[in-house]
Amino acid sequence: MELGINTFFIDVKEAYNLGLKRVEIVASSKEKALSDAEKASRHSMKYSAHLPVFLPDWYQFGQWDVFFCDTDPEKRKVSMELFEENLDFVKDLDVDYIILHFGGVLQELCGQELAQYHHIVKESLAKIEPLSLKYKVKILLEYFGLNKNLISPEDWLSLVSGKDNLGLLIDTGHLYFSCVYNNLDTQETLDQLACNASAFHIWNTMGKDHYWKYHHVAPHSSQLADDGWAFSTQELMETLYTANPAAPIIIEPNVLFGGKEYILESISDMQRMIYNLYHKKVI
Numbered sequence: 518m519e520l521g522i523n524t525f526f527i528d529v530k531e532a533y534n535l536g537l538k539r540v541e542i543v544a545s546s547k548e549k550a551l552s553d554a555e556k557a558s559r560h561s562m563k564y565s566a567h568l569p570v571f572l573p574d575w576y577q578f579g580q581w582d583v584f585f586c587d588t589d590p591e592k593r594k595v596s597m598e599l600f601e602e603n604l605d606f607v608k609d610l611d612v613d614y615i616i617l618h619f620g621g622v623l624q625e626l627c628g629q630e631l632a633q634y635h636h637i638v639k640e641s642l643a644k645i646e647p648l649s650l651k652y653k654v655k656i657l658l659e660y661f662g663l664n665k666n667l668i669s670p671e672d673w674l675s676l677v678s679g680k681d682n683l684g685l686l687i688d689t690g691h692l693y694f695s696c697v698y699n700n701l702d703t704q705e706t707l708d709q710l711a712c713n714a715s716a717f718h719i720w721n722t723m724g725k726d727h728y729w730k731y732h733h734v735a736p737h738s739s740q741l742a743d744d745g746w747a748f749s750t751q752e753l754m755e756t757l758y759t760a761n762p763a764a765p766i767i768i769e770p771n772v773l774f775g776g777k778e779y780i781l782e783s784i785s786d787m788q789r790m791i792y793n794l795y796h797k798k799v800i
Contacts, residue, residue, distance in 0.1 A: 518758055518795070520787055522768040523567065526780060529556035535784050541616070541767045542566040545580060547606060554610040565716070565767070567616045569603045583618040585641040586664060588626075588634065597644060604652045613765075614655040614715065616686050617645075619676075625665035634666050642676060642683075649682040657686040657715050662695020669701075670709040684715030688769070690722055690733060693747040703747075704756075711760035718769040719757075719787075722747050735770035735783035738790060751790065758794045766791075 521539030522532055532540050540557055542564055544550040550570035557564040572580060576599055584592035585600075600617070607615060619641075626634050649656045658676060662668050677683040687710045696703040711717075720733035723745045727734075736753070740746040757766060768787060770780045 518762050518791055519563065519765040520768070520784075520791055521563070521565075521765055522770070522780075522784065524553050526770065526772050526777060527784075529553050529560070529562070529564075533560040533562060535781070536788060537562070537784065539563040539565075539613075539765055539767070541769075542570060542610075542612070544570045545572065547571045550606070550610065554612070558611070563613050563765070565614050565616065565765075566607055566610065566612045568607070568618075569599055570607065571603065573599070573602055581618060583621045585619050585645070586621050586623060586634070586638050586667065588623070588630070588637065593637070593641065597641070600645070601648060604648055604654065608652040608654060612654060614657050614684070616657050616659050616716075618661060619645075619658040620661045620664035620667045623664040623666060631666060638667065638676075646680055646683055655682055655684060655715070657684045659686045659688055659691070659718070660695070660710060661688070661691050662699055665699070668695055668699045670706055673710065674713055685710065685713060686716045686718060687711060687714040688718035688720075689748060689753060690718070690720045690728075690769075693722065694725075694728075707756060708760065711757055714761055714764050716764050717757055717761075717766040719753070719766055720769045720771075721750060731774040732771040733769050734774040735768060735780045737779070737783050737786050754787075754790045754794065758791070 519539050521537055521541055523541040523543045525543045529540050540562055542550055542553045554564060569580060584596040587593055660673055673685060677685055692707060693703060696706050719736050721736050721740050722728045722734055736750045738751045740750045742749045768783060770783060
């Protein structure tokens with residue numbers, strides 16, 4: 518299991534100096550995305566990219582707003598155009614894979630609206646999959662639970678079933694909140710999705726209020742569910758490693774909890790955990 522970190526708070530060269538073999542490019546400009554890719558390549562690091570890596574002038578929404586599954590056809594069109602513009606740029610970066618927010622935010626539908634929604638999802642996927650082949654890049658759809666019509670593990674697994682160039686990225690924090698808000702069993706959902714994931718994002722939280730104050734907290738073995746954390750990080754790592762030891766795991770932190778020093782501690786602690794898990798398996 519290769520450990521990496523995104524480039525939001527940790528520069529590529531710093532990640533390399535800390536012993537990481539992988540980074541995930543998170544950028545809001547072509548210049549930064551290009552710079553991160555060049556640095557990673559120079560240090561022989563593997564790298565992925567979280568789309569969008571840039572926003573064109575015509576795009577009027579936030580960086581993480583997506584509408585692939587929206588009931589508004591104009592919004593779906595906007596998301597698809599932004600996606601393809603980014604793909605056209607990323608195709609030259611030689612990324613390992615790209616991550617795409619897909620489900621978006623949508624209230625629960627019923628009856629005829631729900632039937633139409635399922636058609637919308639299939640229609641969007643039918644456009645995304647050929648683009649992955651056209652631009653020769655693997656696309657990972659990030660599991661997210663704010664679309665009330667796309668929350669079950671079975672639904673997400675069906676999105677990528679039989680599609681070689683599409684996969685799932687499981688974000689532990691988003692999975693936790695999805696389970697809380699949608700009455701899913703967290704461990705069962707994690708177990709079902711983890712063994713089918715192509716990659717993981719990992720961060721922790723102590724619930725909604727804690728999230729709005731600190732956002733993504735870097736994972737650390739000192740975090741215990743008995744103390745109010747969403748996950749006991751050591752147990753979470755054991756679950757991920759057992760389910761899918763080949764999948765890369767990307768720390769996705771914020772500096773609001775403990776500052777950058779806490780992120781550095783997290784990296785060291787995660788390296789130790791993975792080393793111990795690997796050698797326990799080997800031995």
